[in-house]
Amino acid sequence: MNAMKRHPRVLIAMAIVAVALAVGWSARPQPETSAERVDRITSELRCVVCQGLSVKDSPAESARQMRDLVVQRVAEGKTDQQIVDEFRASYGDWVVLTPPLVSWGGLVWLVPFAALIAGVAVALRRMRSSPQTLPEPPPAELAALRERVAREEALDLPITEGR
Amino acid sequence: MPRWLRLVVVAGIAALVVVLGLAFRHDPQDIKTGTVGKPAAAFTLQKLDGSGPLTVTPGDGKVVVINFFASWCIPCKQENPALVRMYERYRSSPDVVFVGVLYQDSLESGLAYVRDNGVTWSTVNDDQGRVAFQFGVFGIPETYFIGPDGVIAGRHIGPIDEQTLATGIDDLRAKAKR
Numbered sequence: 001m002n003a004m005k006r007h008p009r010v011l012i013a014m015a016i017v018a019v020a021l022a023v024g025w026s027a028r029p030q031p032e033t034s035a036e037r038v039d040r041i042t043s044e045l046r047c048v049v050c051q052g053l054s055v056k057d058s059p060a061e062s063a064r065q066m067r068d069l070v071v072q073r074v075a076e077g078k079t080d081q082q083i084v085d086e087f088r089a090s091y092g093d094w095v096v097l098t099p100p101l102v103s104w105g106g107l108v109w110l111v112p113f114a115a116l117i118a119g120v121a122v123a124l125r126r127m128r129s130s131p132q133t134l135p136e137p138p139p140a141e142l143a144a145l146r147e148r149v150a151r152e153e154a155l156d157l158p159i160t161e162g163r
Numbered sequence: 164m165p166r167w168l169r170l171v172v173v174a175g176i177a178a179l180v181v182v183l184g185l186a187f188r189h190d191p192q193d194i195k196t197g198t199v200g201k202p203a204a205a206f207t208l209q210k211l212d213g214s215g216p217l218t219v220t221p222g223d224g225k226v227v228v229i230n231f232f233a234s235w236c237i238p239c240k241q242e243n244p245a246l247v248r249m250y251e252r253y254r255s256s257p258d259v260v261f262v263g264v265l266y267q268d269s270l271e272s273g274l275a276y277v278r279d280n281g282v283t284w285s286t287v288n289d290d291q292g293r294v295a296f297q298f299g300v301f302g303i304p305e306t307y308f309i310g311p312d313g314v315i316a317g318r319h320i321g322p323i324d325e326q327t328l329a330t331g332i333d334d335l336r337a338k339a340k341r
Contacts, residue, residue, distance in 0.1 A: 048301050061267050062302075065292035090299040092197040122168065 208287035222313025233268040234276035242322035311339040
């Protein structure tokens with residue numbers, strides 16, 4: 001106790017380390033259970049008879065059968081990719097709710113970036129371009145304007161437009 | 164607007180028009196999935212009449228017409244007379260096989276449907292939906308045409324008519340003879 005009283009900073013530091021270790025331990029990645037894996041995979045697959053519902057969320061009979069198939073494939077030790085590929089073989093890329101990048105569906109990802117790049121390019125080009133200068137009037141008109149300015153200065157008249 | 168940007172915008176609009184034009188020309192009954200143009204998987208299912216399993220082995224030189232149906236499916240009843248007539252036309256042809264696959268239905272209801280509607284071709288029960296999954300069935304009725312080479316040559320979603328059935332079968336038979 002005396003040592004603790006003498007070194008309170010050490011005590012605080014030890015407490016902080018202990019709390020950090022406890023938080024880190026509780027937040028460590030847990031191994032995924034088979035049920036969680038089935039949920040994750042089926043949430044990425046489209047119910048083929050529904051409007052925008054995943055296999056996981058759909059109550060349809062065909063979605064239930066597809067979920068049963070995923071359960072079986074997980075139990076057989078198939079990888080996520082193998083299971084998704086089996087669905088794609090039957091229903092195409094459409095069955096995957098998140099379109100793969102390298103496919104026609106992948107354009108969904110590329111279009112916003114392409115639009116952003118095009119917009120930035122246009123904005124930069126506009127900012128860099130020099131302001132437009134008016135063409136110089138012909139010499140005769142310029143001479144007439146100068147003469148008028150000189151005349152008005154001599155008369156000390158205010159310079160007005162439209163006279 | 165700079166010239167190059169104008170060209171890009173015009174090209175983009177033109178591409179959009181072409182894509183939309185092609186999309187609207189597309190037949191909604193002809194939904195492409197992963198299976199059309201690929202070899203059909205062989206399968207074995209129990210016959211509805213309880214006489215044992217039926218094995219379908221595509222690629223044995225026969226044209227196979229597979230029709231997915233159910234007793235609760237109204238469009239299936241609508242298309243059934245066309246299937247019955249086409250089956251009668253081709254039943255004596257050794258190179259054409261009709262198979263009905265009961266999908267998402269009870270065996271009893273399926274059997275009653277088959278008896279009541281004059282379905283005399285082989286019918287099997289896909290009670291777990293695995294064969295429908297292998298073929299990429301969206302909803303019933305769906306009809307698949309498998310060529311003598313075992314490749315799924317086409318599919319029809321929705322009620323099928325006699326003309327479509329006859330054309331699908333005859334085209335594949337003609338291709339086999341070439």
